[in-house]
Amino acid sequence: MIEPYEVVETINMISSESLDIRTITMGISLRDCVHSDTKALCTRVYNKITCVARDLVQVGETIERKYGIPIINKRISVTPISIIAEGCEGDCVELAYALERAAKELGVNFIGGYSALVHKGYTVGDKRLVESIPEALSNTERVCASVNVATTKAGINMDAVAQMGRVIKQTAYLSAARDSIACTKLVVFTNAQEDNPFMAGAFHGVGEPESVINVGVSGPGVMHSALSKLGREANFSELAELVKKTAFKITRMGQLVATEAAKMLNIPFGVVDLSLAPTIAVGDSVALILEDMGIEKCGAHGTTAALALLNDAVKKGGVMASSHVGGLSGAFIPVCEDAGMIEAVKCGALSLEKLEAMTCVCSVGLDMIPIPGDTPDSTISAIIADEAAIGVVNNKTTAVRIIPVSGKKAGDQVEFGGLLGGGIIMPVNRFSSENFVRRGGRIPAPINSLRN
Amino acid sequence: MRAIITVIGTDCVGIIAGVSAVLVKYNVNILDMNQTTMQGLFTMIMLVDMSKSRTSFEKLAEVLETNGNELGMKIHIQHEDVFKSMHRI
Numbered sequence: 001m002i003e004p005y006e007v008v009e010t011i012n013m014i015s016s017e018s019l020d021i022r023t024i025t026m027g028i029s030l031r032d033c034v035h036s037d038t039k040a041l042c043t044r045v046y047n048k049i050t051c052v053a054r055d056l057v058q059v060g061e062t063i064e065r066k067y068g069i070p071i072i073n074k075r076i077s078v079t080p081i082s083i084i085a086e087g088c089e090g091d092c093v094e095l096a097y098a099l100e101r102a103a104k105e106l107g108v109n110f111i112g113g114y115s116a117l118v119h120k121g122y123t124v125g126d127k128r129l130v131e132s133i134p135e136a137l138s139n140t141e142r143v144c145a146s147v148n149v150a151t152t153k154a155g156i157n158m159d160a161v162a163q164m165g166r167v168i169k170q171t172a173y174l175s176a177a178r179d180s181i182a183c184t185k186l187v188v189f190t191n192a193q194e195d196n197p198f199m200a201g202a203f204h205g206v207g208e209p210e211s212v213i214n215v216g217v218s219g220p221g222v223m224h225s226a227l228s229k230l231g232r233e234a235n236f237s238e239l240a241e242l243v244k245k246t247a248f249k250i251t252r253m254g255q256l257v258a259t260e261a262a263k264m265l266n267i268p269f270g271v272v273d274l275s276l277a278p279t280i281a282v283g284d285s286v287a288l289i290l291e292d293m294g295i296e297k298c299g300a301h302g303t304t305a306a307l308a309l310l311n312d313a314v315k316k317g318g319v320m321a322s323s324h325v326g327g328l329s330g331a332f333i334p335v336c337e338d339a340g341m342i343e344a345v346k347c348g349a350l351s352l353e354k355l356e357a358m359t360c361v362c363s364v365g366l367d368m369i370p371i372p373g374d375t376p377d378s379t380i381s382a383i384i385a386d387e388a389a390i391g392v393v394n395n396k397t398t399a400v401r402i403i404p405v406s407g408k409k410a411g412d413q414v415e416f417g418g419l420l421g422g423g424i425i426m427p428v429n430r431f432s433s434e435n436f437v438r439r440g441g442r443i444p445a446p447i448n449s450l451r452n
Numbered sequence: 453m454r455a456i457i458t459v460i461g462t463d464c465v466g467i468i469a470g471v472s473a474v475l476v477k478y479n480v481n482i483l484d485m486n487q488t489t490m491q492g493l494f495t496m497i498m499l500v501d502m503s504k505s506r507t508s509f510e511k512l513a514e515v516l517e518t519n520g521n522e523l524g525m526k527i528h529i530q531h532e533d534v535f536k537s538m539h540r541i
Binding site: 001002003004005006007008009010011065066067068069249252253255256 | 458460486495509513528531534535536538539540
């Protein structure tokens with residue numbers, strides 16, 4: 001029989017350390033929905049999603065009760081809409097509304113895939129979709145968009161980078177009444193992952209099967225609790241070992257839930273994403289884990305090294321716990337969604353520049369960062385270019401999800417609510433990048449992309 | 453199906469009797485049982501077999517929770533696999 005202390009450890013993780021399954025995301029291919037008439041296309045898309053995912057929420061709830069572990073989100077990702085809408089001449093936004101209706105009907109809080117992959121250039125469909133993003137996101141609650149602007153193989157599409165600066169600003173402007181919340185549903189990627197279950201960047205890649213179940217685990221609270229008991233005398237080898245063991249346990253939950261969900265829904269299991277995804281719940285913070293390691297406040301010197309250790313040990317521990325690991329897999333650092341990061345920004349320990357450094361060693365990138373509403377388009381583009389360069393050169397995924405909050409300035413408070421949290425607007429370097437961004441064209445792929 | 457019932461709270465008279473009565477009522481067999489005091493709290497862990505149960509897992513969970521509230525205890529019931537997958541390779 002399982003030992004009592006093991007049972008109690010699991011129960012404590014769930015009841016007091018915020019262990020949960022962050023998301024069961026069902027990926028659905030919409031490639032068979034293609035139609036030249038927008039209205040017919042929308043009907044096909046709506047019908048397919050509501051048919052394939054009709055049991056998703058109910059199955060999630062059944063698993064929750066059976067195993068006693070909360071499953072916070074049940075979500076859907078679809079084939080990039082730029083591909084699906086390529087052959088029809090109507091307005092792309094109609095498809096965003098169809099996705100919104102489907103998500104609402106099914107009771108899922110986010111649906112991802114209003115996306116385009118433009119790292120080497122635009123097709124007609126890509127162009128139309130990217131231009132429609134501000135309207136699509138500001139008129140929907142649940143639709144998430146992403147645009148991949150660079151890959152290690154292709155280099156950085158600086159035309160797309162320049163355009164995304166403008167798109168982000170316009171999206172912010174159109175949702176100004178709600179602290180520019182529509183920008184929280186928009187991610188600009190480098191080396192985007194086709195099987196990422198986390199929003200806002202999830203989409204169902206073209207290499208994926210007809211439908212698939214991907215699961216994202218959480219667990220910063222569990223990690224924080226384990227490390228806070230370790231004591232200051234433990235050296236880094238001991239620390240890394242504890243992170244690995246804890247990550248293993250967390251991931252096993254994800255694997256169990258993923259396997260069960262796939263079986264109940266009769267849909268193949270894809271991957272478990274090993275990411276440590278913080279929430280604003282007390283203690284459920286990646287920043288606090290770094291502080292447990294001995295950093296006074298997240299953002300102080302040593303933070304990048306601490307995060308590198310954490311990110312690596314999480315992967316090492318998690319990889320054995322799951323049969324297939326994928327998605328973003330690493331530690332997330334979404335500023336507004338992490339109470340410890342918000343606190344670190346408030347007290348001046350954490351800056352945008354330090355966050356950029358941190359993105360070199362963890363998954364994703366500059367995530368959920370509110371910046372002044374009057375930040376020039378070109379500065380936002382330059383921030384994206386910097387992140388893209390980190391991703392391209394280091395052969396990793398990076399992303400930018402920043403919110404230029406209309407009408408607000410550095411130091412002002414913002415509140416998005418729910419999982420999206422809130423925080424303080426961070427200052428941005430005031431010197432111009434205009435002449436750099438306006439050159440356009442493509443930054444060539446780095447030499448390390450030539451691996452054959 | 454095998455499940456683990458966990459009862460945590462301040463020790464008092466009738467905890468085992470209270471939980472057992474519910475299990476008898478629904479024909480749930482106790483396979484193993486362990487009780488101890490952990491972090492100052494009474495902790496009882498039961499491994500049960502629900503294969504001949506006269507009720508659903510969800511219903512039993514609900515009844516046990518109500519029963520726990522009456523006893524002033526927290527009672528969880530979870531599929532055994534949660535613990536096996538987390539603590540056994």
